[in-house]
Amino acid sequence: MTRNDVAARPALRRGSRAGRSPRRAGGSLLPRLVFLGPGLAYLIVLLAIPLALVLSYTIFKRGRFGGVVYEATGENFARLFDPLYLNVVVSSLKIAVLTTVLALLIGYPTAYVIAHLPRKWKTIALVAIVLPFWTNFLIRVYAWIVLLSGPGLVNTALTRLGLVDEPLELLYNQGAIVTGLLYSYLPLMVLPLYAAIERLDPQLREASANLGARPARTFVSITLPLTVPAALTGCVFVFVPSFGNFVIPELLGGGRSIMVGNLIRDQFLKARDWPFGSTLALALIAVLIVLLFLQAWAARRYGGGETRRG
Amino acid sequence: MSRNRRTRCLSAVAAAAGLALALAACGGGSGGANPSATSGAQAAQLDPNADLTKQSLTITIWDGYSPKDLPERVKSKLGFDVKVGIHDTNEMAMAKLTASDGGGVDVAFVSGQYAQALNEAGLLEPLHPELIPNLANLYPEAQQLSYDKGNKFSVPYTWGTTGICYRSDLVKTPPTSWNDILNPPADARKKVTMMTTERWLALPALKYLGYSVNTTDDAQLAKAKELLEKAKPNLLAYDDTTFGERLTKGEAVMVEAWDGWCPTGEENIEFVVPKEGSDLWADTMVIMKNSKNKEAAHAFINFILDPSVHGWVAANILYKVPNKAAMDQVDPKLLEANTPLKMTPADLLQGESLVDLGEASTKYTRLSTEVAAQQ
Numbered sequence: 245m246t247r248n249d250v251a252a253r254p255a256l257r258r259g260s261r262a263g264r265s266p267r268r269a270g271g272s273l274l275p276r277l278v279f280l281g282p283g284l285a286y287l288i289v290l291l292a293i294p295l296a297l298v299l300s301y302t303i304f305k306r307g308r309f310g311g312v313v314y315e316a317t318g319e320n321f322a323r324l325f326d327p328l329y330l331n332v333v334v335s336s337l338k339i340a341v342l343t344t345v346l347a348l349l350i351g352y353p354t355a356y357v358i359a360h361l362p363r364k365w366k367t368i369a370l371v372a373i374v375l376p377f378w379t380n381f382l383i384r385v386y387a388w389i390v391l392l393s394g395p396g397l398v399n400t401a402l403t404r405l406g407l408v409d410e411p412l413e414l415l416y417n418q419g420a421i422v423t424g425l426l427y428s429y430l431p432l433m434v435l436p437l438y439a440a441i442e443r444l445d446p447q448l449r450e451a452s453a454n455l456g457a458r459p460a461r462t463f464v465s466i467t468l469p470l471t472v473p474a475a476l477t478g479c480v481f482v483f484v485p486s487f488g489n490f491v492i493p494e495l496l497g498g499g500r501s502i503m504v505g506n507l508i509r510d511q512f513l514k515a516r517d518w519p520f521g522s523t524l525a526l527a528l529i530a531v532l533i534v535l536l537f538l539q540a541w542a543a544r545r546y547g548g549g550e551t552r553r554g
Numbered sequence: 555m556s557r558n559r560r561t562r563c564l565s566a567v568a569a570a571a572g573l574a575l576a577l578a579a580c581g582g583g584s585g586g587a588n589p590s591a592t593s594g595a596q597a598a599q600l601d602p603n604a605d606l607t608k609q610s611l612t613i614t615i616w617d618g619y620s621p622k623d624l625p626e627r628v629k630s631k632l633g634f635d636v637k638v639g640i641h642d643t644n645e646m647a648m649a650k651l652t653a654s655d656g657g658g659v660d661v662a663f664v665s666g667q668y669a670q671a672l673n674e675a676g677l678l679e680p681l682h683p684e685l686i687p688n689l690a691n692l693y694p695e696a697q698q699l700s701y702d703k704g705n706k707f708s709v710p711y712t713w714g715t716t717g718i719c720y721r722s723d724l725v726k727t728p729p730t731s732w733n734d735i736l737n738p739p740a741d742a743r744k745k746v747t748m749m750t751t752e753r754w755l756a757l758p759a760l761k762y763l764g765y766s767v768n769t770t771d772d773a774q775l776a777k778a779k780e781l782l783e784k785a786k787p788n789l790l791a792y793d794d795t796t797f798g799e800r801l802t803k804g805e806a807v808m809v810e811a812w813d814g815w816c817p818t819g820e821e822n823i824e825f826v827v828p829k830e831g832s833d834l835w836a837d838t839m840v841i842m843k844n845s846k847n848k849e850a851a852h853a854f855i856n857f858i859l860d861p862s863v864h865g866w867v868a869a870n871i872l873y874k875v876p877n878k879a880a881m882d883q884v885d886p887k888l889l890e891a892n893t894p895l896k897m898t899p900a901d902l903l904q905g906e907s908l909v910d911l912g913e914a915s916t917k918y919t920r921l922s923t924e925v926a927a928q929q
Contacts, residue, residue, distance in 0.1 A: 498791025
């Protein structure tokens with residue numbers, strides 16, 4: 245992975261310089277379009293158009309059977325500020341932030357250890373991190389139900405060992421939701437961190453040691469700052485799907501608490517209120533865009549030039 | 555056998571990740587009701603001697619809710635092709651049927667209150683009873699469903715009620731009241747589930763308070779909400795789909811359940827309709843106004859009402875069918891093992907039919923969101 249990146253970097257530079265050169269500037273539109281075409285078509289048809297449609301719904305009224313009645317209204321946005329929905333947004337934020345922080349706390353040491361393993365074990369560890377993705381998401385979530393439920397494996401083990409008298413209530417609460425989200429998205433934290441830590445120039449740490457810094461100092465002054473951008477990337481990768489998730493709150497939360505994702509899904513599939521569902525979706529997108537800007541800003545601030553490419 | 559048609563909500567949940575957006579995109583311009591249509595529109599002129607082999611049908615139905623070989627049987631008996639489309643929930647069916655061309659569907663299977671809404675939007679063809687002689691097989695009670703008295707635009711396919719499904723070996727005293735779910739005895743605490751779909755979420759509280767399941771009165775709904783919020787800490791979970799499994803595993807001891815869905819075939823699992831009463835739900839067959847194959851559609855419904863076809867539903871999905879001839883030929887052993895199947899039409903009519911509430915349905919949406927969001 246590292247070698248590829250290192251090799252890719254000069255190539256990238258060459259490419260961009262060539263792109264700017266006057267010789268290539270004219271007459272190359274067609275090949276560029278040919279190569280860009282499929283990707284652009286994909287984005288336009290499957291992202292831009294549906295998104296534009298959804299966003300346009302936000303200013304109309306709901307149809308009785310779903311769909312929209314094309315009469316302009318500001319009511320959907322007013323409803324966003326209803327304490328009922330605000331509370332759901334706030335509790336989703338809490339759950340997503342908690343998940344992200346835990347993912348960072350667990351993911352960073354994991355990535356650090358993997359990056360320093362011998363080559364062979366490194367591959368095995370990375371495969372092990374990615375392996376769960378080969379199984380269907382729903383099946384993995386259901387597995388947690390089997391593990392955590394009242395008569396489930398964890399409780400049975402704890403009772404047999406005599407550690408608890410009564411089965412613990414492990415499932416159908418916010419703890420179970422956070423556990424499920426953490427489990428599902430932890431790899432998205434580990435992988436970018438691993439890539440960044442592994443790519444660090446060992447000479448920097450040697451230099452730090454030569455100048456008399458102890459390992460802890462080296463970590464705080466060298467390793468940590470250089471991996472902040474990757475950590476931020478990981479945080480965004482974990483936060484975004486956690487914030488909008490609705491399957492895990494339903495299955496592991498037992499429907500006892502709802503997140504923004506559930507709210508949006510219900511507006512479309514149960515309440516037949518597409519305009520308000522769209523408005524909620526827009527609000528979600530807005531929150532995420534703000535976060536992405538913050539992440540980009542922080543990455544620039546702490547990252548410095550070279551490592552930002554991660 | 556897929557008797558649990560409501561499990562499909564779950565796969566819907568799974569699929570809905572990207573679907574919510576996609577749905578919004580495809581259904582774009584459906585614009586809800588067709589503004590030019592008026593309810594109870596004129597019946598089309600139909601030709602009882604039409605050549606059915608020149609027609610073909612597209613139906614939409616829940617997966618596993620009709621015999622697998624239905625298209626072949628129709629083809630050999632009536633001579634036309636049937637294309638079977640699937641919907642996961644009533645809401646998905648509605649999205650299809652309210653699209654500009656009715657989604658190309660001729661015959662749709664939807665719940666009673668949705669049939670009512672479709673009819674009010676002028677999307678349904680009034681039935682021509684003379685083309686459905688097998689209507690005579692239905693119980694007289696099947697004409698008294700309040701969303702469509704006299705079966706003017708819908709024919710009931712299955713019907714049933716909602717009650718409490720429980721483990722007779724794990725509860726001290728068998729439940730008799732909705733209060734047993736709302737305020738469970740100590741030994742059942744955290745071992746009770748309620749449904750999450752809006753109307754059924756509200757039902758136990760509304761019935762316990764003596765209100766109508768179709769109430770739109772704000773004060774009554776507020777009281778129901780209070781009761782539901784008090785019930786929440788004692789619940790294991792809200793569950794529309796897997797409550798039967800939870801009972802068999804012993805994770806739950808008492809659940810709010812649809813009768814056909816309570817696994818009464820298992821030992822120690824019983825079903826009771828609480829003394830305060832309950833609802834009467836029906837899934838129906840309707841013919842779309844836009845259909846160009848209305849003669850075939852009527853012939854199809856008539857074919858379904860044949861005891862040999864309709865009886866399949868009772869025997870395989872364990873839902874009661876409003877068809878006397880079909881119920882009469884169900885194996886008595888099966889009835890014995892599954893007590894809900896033995897409920898008589900008169901018993902069922904004690905329940906209150908769920909009707910479409912139009913704009914007031916948003917009150918139920920809000921109620922269920924409020925209960926779910928409560929910490």
